[in-house]
Amino acid sequence: MSYGIKLLIKGDYACFTRPEMKVERVSYDVMTPSAARGIIEAIHWKPAILWVIDRIHVLAPVRFENIRRNEIASKIPASNVKTAMKAGSVAGLHLNVDEDRQQRAMMALRNVVYGVEAHLEMTPKAGPEDNPAKHIEMARRRAEKGQHFHQPCLGVREFPADVTLVEGFPETALPAADRNRDLGWMLYDIAYDRGRDALFFHARMEDGVIDVEKARQAGLAR
Amino acid sequence: MTALTNRYDFALFFTVKDGNPNGDPDAGNLPRMDPETNNGLVTDVALKRKVRNYIAMAKGDEPGFGIYFTERAVLNTLHKKAYDALELKPESKKLPKKAEEAAQITGWMCRNFFDIRTFGAVMTTEVNAGQVRGPVQLSFARSVEPVMPLEVSITRSSVTNEKDVDKERTMGRKHIVPFGLYVVHGFINAKLAEKTGFSEEDLALFWTALRDMFDFDRSAARGEMAAQELVMFKHDSALGNAQAHRLFERIAVLRKRGDEVLPAGDERTHNWPPARAYSDYDIRVDDSALPSGVTLLRPWSGAA
Numbered sequence: 427m428s429y430g431i432k433l434l435i436k437g438d439y440a441c442f443t444r445p446e447m448k449v450e451r452v453s454y455d456v457m458t459p460s461a462a463r464g465i466i467e468a469i470h471w472k473p474a475i476l477w478v479i480d481r482i483h484v485l486a487p488v489r490f491e492n493i494r495r496n497e498i499a500s501k502i503p504a505s506n507v508k509t510a511m512k513a514g515s516v517a518g519l520h521l522n523v524d525e526d527r528q529q530r531a532m533m534a535l536r537n538v539v540y541g542v543e544a545h546l547e548m549t550p551k552a553g554p555e556d557n558p559a560k561h562i563e564m565a566r567r568r569a570e571k572g573q574h575f576h577q578p579c580l581g582v583r584e585f586p587a588d589v590t591l592v593e594g595f596p597e598t599a600l601p602a603a604d605r606n607r608d609l610g611w612m613l614y615d616i617a618y619d620r621g622r623d624a625l626f627f628h629a630r631m632e633d634g635v636i637d638v639e640k641a642r643q644a645g646l647a648r
Numbered sequence: 649m650t651a652l653t654n655r656y657d658f659a660l661f662f663t664v665k666d667g668n669p670n671g672d673p674d675a676g677n678l679p680r681m682d683p684e685t686n687n688g689l690v691t692d693v694a695l696k697r698k699v700r701n702y703i704a705m706a707k708g709d710e711p712g713f714g715i716y717f718t719e720r721a722v723l724n725t726l727h728k729k730a731y732d733a734l735e736l737k738p739e740s741k742k743l744p745k746k747a748e749e750a751a752q753i754t755g756w757m758c759r760n761f762f763d764i765r766t767f768g769a770v771m772t773t774e775v776n777a778g779q780v781r782g783p784v785q786l787s788f789a790r791s792v793e794p795v796m797p798l799e800v801s802i803t804r805s806s807v808t809n810e811k812d813v814d815k816e817r818t819m820g821r822k823h824i825v826p827f828g829l830y831v832v833h834g835f836i837n838a839k840l841a842e843k844t845g846f847s848e849e850d851l852a853l854f855w856t857a858l859r860d861m862f863d864f865d866r867s868a869a870r871g872e873m874a875a876q877e878l879v880m881f882k883h884d885s886a887l888g889n890a891q892a893h894r895l896f897e898r899i900a901v902l903r904k905r906g907d908e909v910l911p912a913g914d915e916r917t918h919n920w921p922p923a924r925a926y927s928d929y930d931i932r933v934d935d936s937a938l939p940s941g942v943t944l945l946r947p948w949s950g951a952a
């Protein structure tokens with residue numbers, strides 16, 4: 427008995443940023459397992475469980491669009507905040523966006539449709555009251571009702587994801603010529619337990635499906 | 649300060665008339681467009697900027713309503729006394745835990761700055777607690793029908809440089825959208841509101857900001873922009889009671905011509921004269937058989 431879940435995920439835009447192209451963001455051609463995990467965690471997650479992505483079905487043609495926006499160039503320096511906290515005043519604690527501006531482009535995906543198959547595993551943090559059946563039921567119930575902890579998104583928060591619980595996936599609209607592709611090394615996930623190391627896997631799309639499980643068995647690169 | 653207990657999914661409709669709602673830096677400041685459909689776009693960050701400016705203006709120096717990402721150099725910061733009297737000063741403990749310290753820092757920032765409490769922010773701390781995800785999430789705004797941007801040449805009868813003094817006038821360009829009705833979807837998340845301290849009062853202020861922000865964002869480039877309609881779906885619970893996209897599907901935007909009414913974008917409207925006023929549109933929301941626990945609110949039009 428495996429405890430799995432199938433979700434149909436749609437959106438107008440998506441950007442699964444390639445780590446090697448983060449400044450002028452360029453998206454991967456397809457959703458990464460880590461983005462899929464994030465979407466499921468938006469619906470249900472507890473420290474006791476770990477979502478594992480098994481397969482990603484690409485159900486729409488891969489298309490890109492370029493968007494350029496004004497962004498700020500810096501993060502909030504913690505030291506300045508500490509100074510202001512000590513002084514007990516926010517005087518001068520702000521960031522003038524006109525003077526700290528970058529224009530960055532994003533190569534985003536358009537009109538994406540994915541099917542995601544995942545299962546959950548228990549972590550050492552699981553207590554006696556936690557069992558996979560209970561958590562998968564909770565996740566399924568929430569997905570069915572459209573409940574979520576926060577709005578799931580497709581790579582970045584400005585691109586919300588429409589998530590539907592399904593039993594099977596619809597007919598793919600991916601052109602036959604694009605169904606078998608070698609997508610090269612792709613981010614699998616970030617290993618938080620190992621100092622946030624990036625893990626990569628060799629993504630092969632076979633008949634429109636990326637079999638993450640099979641790639642995992644073949645081994646991940648660090 | 650009462651904490652938020654409901655999830656909201658909302659759609660904000662706004663119009664632009666003879667103006668440029670959001671220029672595209674990649675296209676010489678032409679109005680942003682979706683190259684595939686010619687629908688106009690306005691980015692999420694453009695709208696957040698307007699919300700920030702409105703709050704900064706409406707709240708001035710009121711404690712707890714600072715705006716961190718300011719647009720123009722702030723005058724009068726010396727008079728700002730946004731320090732929360734309830735806040736205990738961080739004690740210099742021996743070997744303070746990094747995580748605890750980071751949480752203190754983010755907590756303090758959330759209490760003092762409205763925009764961080766609402767939209768979140770990234771702060772550099774060695775601990776990854778320095779990231780605040782805000783409860784309010786906006787997507788891109790998109791026009792309900794394709795827009796037709798115009799390039800308007802204008803002249804200026806004075807010159808900037810001494811060497812051009814014999815020229816009579818210089819030429820400039822403005823890009824405008826004659827008319828467009830845009831819709832943006834937004835999401836408000838009570839679970840994240842708990843973490844940043846975004847309260848019911850903040851939410852009321854946010855709705856006001858959406859309504860009035862265009863009135864304080866007048867400029868030569870903007871033309872006439874106006875917030876027209878806010879459709880809110882209020883969920884009974886923090887986790888929500890229905891899928892957001894299922895709720896948004898209930899909203900229908902219709903084109904009107906005399907007595908004829910057709911869905912916006914319908915093929916039969918293609919040879920109609922282009923829409924040039926908000927009255928050419930009608931926004932209807934199917935409120936039949938709403939999922940249990942979801943309330944439809946249209947606070948500006950009085951209609952439920």
